[in-house]
Amino acid sequence: MLIRTAAALALITTTALAQQTDITIGMQLEPPNLDPTGGAAAAIDEVVYANLFEGLTRFGPDGSVQPALAQGWEVSDDGTVWTFTLHDGVTFHDGTTMDADDVVFSLDRARAEDSTNAQKALFADIESVEAVDPTTVRITLAAPNGNLGFNLAWGDAVIVAPESADTNATVPVGTGPFAFAQWVQGDRVELTAYADYWGEAPALTAATFKFISDPNAAFAAMMAGDLDAFPNFPAPETLSNFEADPRFTVIVGSTEGETILGINNANITDLKVRQAIGHAIDRQAIIDGAMFGYGTPIGTHFAPHNPDYVDLTAQSAFDPDKARTLLAEAGATDLTLRLMLPPPVYARRGGEIIASQLREVGIKTEVSNLEWAQWLEQVFRGKDFDLTIVSHTEPADINIYARPDYYFQYDNPEFQALIEQISITTDPAERSALLGQAQKTIADDAVNAYLFQLAKTGVADARIQGLWENAPTQANDLTGVTWSQ
Template structure:
């Protein structure tokens, strides 16, 4: 009788035990939908947030702690003169359509990114490359026109992930990469769905399926978590709701750092913003503390130049063009600018829309008439970023170590500073860590003194997820929602 009872209990327990082992899909919430799905052909952070490391991989990887790690390359060596790098590539890697990855594919990808007229949003990553040679299937040699000590780091960006010649042209709609997840579906306006790739060369993904759901409204984001429709927000868009979630044992809340410098970009190619005094006046009219309290509910760190405080080269320049409305009025008078009217173009993120309303009020206090122009993300990219048709605009620059954009004369906020160009050029070839810090600090000062933009704050990384989940990144050293190590506890 006892043995029969034990057998009955065992039959009941086994299914329950098996259910505890069943893999669950994962639903990740994001505020913005990507305009397309090719990280090598667009500037929108949302592209990388869906695809970096999940679907696409580079020769190198920028890891959760910000360090450069091997990925499709297992190692690399630089020549003594710094003019060439040799990468040893991983064997047995296939794309999701079964095509092999080798040095000829890597050569194709790098040549494609740096070709004349390429869509790549970060051409400076490849500017020092003179030629790429597939020495043999597992050896890639990159010859430079000048030393580039930062090359392994540059090749870890989403803009440098590997693409295959047979699928590259279709990646915007149906991406094909080498990562642990493969593309399944894009339900426009709703979500992108990825499934685990069984032929992956490395450690398999720990969830069988991940859906990136696009939830633009902050209130809806909270409701979706509470209802269980979304399991996680690596970047929760409603900082005002954090206390509610911290008090709920069903959720984990982690607040980390990002590379997201939020700036009020100034179009200095358009009068009167070409005058230094006008740019200085705009910056001096802005109270960053009020901005962070009102737009971010206290979650944010003020900055005075284009560098996050966690960077070893950071210097506090918030006092340069710091809040001083009387000085702002005087600067406008000195510039001979009266009755100034301008428009602030606002992309969809809550930090931009909320900051825009507060900045408009502060600029009006110094005599500037302000109109607000909310636009969708695609329109911002086409009109403000690419078309340079704006007066002021608010956006977070989330690319890591991206101070080099201030050396691009055709960039959307139009920098023109010969000394800054010299400093950034030296930075591209300098390998000594202490010397690099000195150059980075000089660049920050030059940018602040020139009031290129009004620098606001660094975005926090507010991560919120189901307490049964582990494996999300605490910080954001690169714009990514890497879910390759995320798993359910039970």
């Protein structure tokens, strides 16, 4: 009797494990809205990218550009006409059909003069978008752009429907394998598997994204089993605890996140002052003190894992004496700068260290801790700041320096022409050389102080498989996630 009972218990346990098809994911930041085409916050894509919304193309876990709603495409010999063939039978979560007209609507909306898309520049080369038939879309470019497939893989380029586009911020309707269930603001977003998904159904039937801003609370929630995974874990100092616990897996990878001390170039116009700020900063001290050793020093706005990366860290090496000399030459002997910090740990902890390092060379700072919505309004949109710390997690985004109205307000016509040349260059060697020149230009101009490439440090239940190790874009893609027995 005892043997049969033990066997029965084992069977029940195994069955219970096999039946688990839901997951609870921890996130430090709550998205300000759920529309990736109408907001710049990375937290939006972390919830909806590939899960709820899809584009013509998408990023794979290795950073490759893969087919999504488009099953394939052809490019004209002169590189100006791209013809996409869509999957047939795709529906939005409200049951309406997704076809070529929705693609035309989405891309025209994203590139419109009054567009609120945070990455409107992705669509600048598009001259026209036409629906050839319900499953064929023709995109004509003003000039060749070999990066169009890459651009269309961004979360900002997902396909939305005219019927629901205006309410996607709070009630998102996409074509992905998961549909929106509810958003309990201040707590969580819930998704459920979409029964009529056009592609391969995910193994998961439900997903909850739980927002926990405090690192100590995140640690406690993982330990207590309230969360199944925290892909971007905010307390790297506790990772050793998880590594020692067989219940968990620690996942360390790379991201596209160039973490910078952003400088308002419209306020700090003197090159020597900006150079002094760079030389005042000890990158390794910030990596060790704020990120507990996780991070790679950078000297320009480019990911070190990219084959076209140029190591320019020596150009702005930690040199307090040089910083003081440059400040004296600039006549900036009594400088006070406003340092605006968003909520992420790298910003708050890193800000304390940077404020101390700047003080050592004679630069005073007035530190303000902002909530994410405040930061977006005051710093990103309002440009009302002197310094800020933020990680730019968008892939290969050095082209933001070609936008004079971007929040750090760098206006260099030569750089803008360089980025335009890169966009039409298809020869790999020539393109690599131009990208190297672009990296050096912004380093020479000390547009920002470049700190480190953000590491991806995640923690998950050891039974979970399929979470991304690296972050080629800001996403918690659950389409390939499964539970093992």
